[in-house]
Amino acid sequence: MAPVLEVSGLKTHFFTRAGTVKSVDGVSFHVERGEVLGLVGESGSGKSVTGFSVMGLIDPPGRIVEGSIKLNGKELVGLDEEGFREVRGREVAMIFQDPMMTLNPVLRVDTQMIEAVTAHDKVSHKAARERSRDALAKVGIPSPEERLNAYPHQFSGGMRQRVAIAIALLHRPPLIICDEPTTALDVTIQSQILAEMQGLCADTGTALVWITHDLGVVAGLADRIAVMYAGRIVETGAVDPVLDTPLHPYTSGLLGSLPAEGEPGAPLRQIRGSTPSLARLPQGCAFAARCDYVQADCLALAPDVTPFPGARGVRCHHPLNLAGVAA
């Protein structure tokens, strides 16, 4: 079967006064039906912009300048606002990072859910309300009938995120983009929400693009992983091989800086330097200035994707752990 989502050569640039910011600069990936793809990267790596590009939520001065986004075989790039509106919520939904901000504070939960139903399905108010109530029940909100009449501020952060998830699930979209949906929650709630998302998506066959900077979350949740750096995917593959034997020095550095990797009491390892400005990327590899294994050709030429067995790929001239992959 064709993949749910196929992104190829996507370039989303922001034309600011300070210059062109190449937030997403040639990103290609695909998501199979029912699959969970972890899109990992630090702040400013372009992972959220990639998600918003799929939703058609890039506002000026930003623009998709190149590439293709195919959702269930349908090309999204170049759709007008009404075309995107029909897709959003029905064929692809999105859950945001901060549940305190995503629900409108002055509208009741039922208003915000019913309008989401009737945006795509011409059903009666009553039917839409019943569907909303069932959706709330499904994400584990107690006494959903009463909670429909509540305002967002009467919910806790975790409960609000459940409401957002319920809204995303209303039309049973084949794909949901999750933009760090557990980052703003505390750890116990985080694991509950993760478990529930996993269960719900397994039931409905929904595919997820899980955007996060938390490798721990990805390890437990995702089937495949794509690591982004400076607007490009630098490494991709199934989760376990990538996390066990990272090929890219950046992936290796990220893993090395996890607290679990260090000696108790010893300072955490970190990747030196900081992300380059996306308005002025260097000529060669974007990671060269921070890489421990940098060589002369890294500075001269940006690397292309090198494929590896097991559907892995890495954007590096001198990948690490080659022995581990060959074996």
Added chain:
Amino acid sequence: MLAFILRRLAQALFVIAAMLVIVFFGVNVVGDPIYMLISPEMDQQQIAETARALGLDRPIWEQFLVFLKNAAQGDLGRSFVHGESAIKLILHRMPATLELAFVALVLAIVIGLPLGLYAGLKPESRLSRFIMAVSILGFSLPTFWVGLMLILTFAVGLGWLPATGRGPTVSILGLETSLLSLKGWQHVALPALNLALLKISLVIRLARAGAREAALMDYVKFARAKGLSQSRIIGVHILKNIMIPIVTVLGLEFGSLVAFSVVTETIFAWPGMGRLLLEAITRLDRPVIVAYVMVVVVLFVTINLLVDLVYSALDPRVRLTEATS
């Protein structure tokens, strides 16, 4: 809720009492009204008699006690000039002023809100820049000058609208209004526009600032991600959020529209209470001035209370309960 309202009513009574004291003494230590009221032929004895008849010969604290006693019964004194009850005079003129202020307020919302929303949602467009430039003019041009220019253009030059006065009135539920006839609207159009100009600019600025801020909020992006139409996002999600500051400010501004329509009423010869105040001041008609100020105080206090109530309807996070500190 009930406790909140009772508490606010008690506060309102205190404010009104304090204003009574301030206004009475403030007005009564300025000038001696008796010399404005007598005719030059009167001799000392006649002057003294007039003063006694009006109660102006007694010490000021005694005058105040009498004033308080009458005020408690809803009587704020008789006009020196008209010989009628001051409060009646004002209440008689009030419908005209309320009508003018109401039309001005509606104009401010109907014109200001769409323009401000547009300017806030498309801040870079030429039309938005033009709207903002005009709103600066609305703020800066003095009311009396704009009023004269309106008369010059629409009444004298084009002859479309009458320059002065109020149209024929009909009584509905005891309220005199001129808004039920075309002629009435023709009369109210220019003064209301003149009075509204500043408020239109104010609403434009508030709506623009609110819309610019709200458009960047995550809930707007989330609403778009749900597949909502643009009109629903602007008309419900953004509008309801920006109405909170607009309702607050407009509520207070309605008070000032009523209280300070003096200039507009004078220029357009609108028979409202603003003109009455101006006459009372030039003739030192103390009871009318005091009554006018008290009416305005009560008006402001009432509007403040109403704004608080509307505010809680708009923003569910506002709870109308006493702070437990």
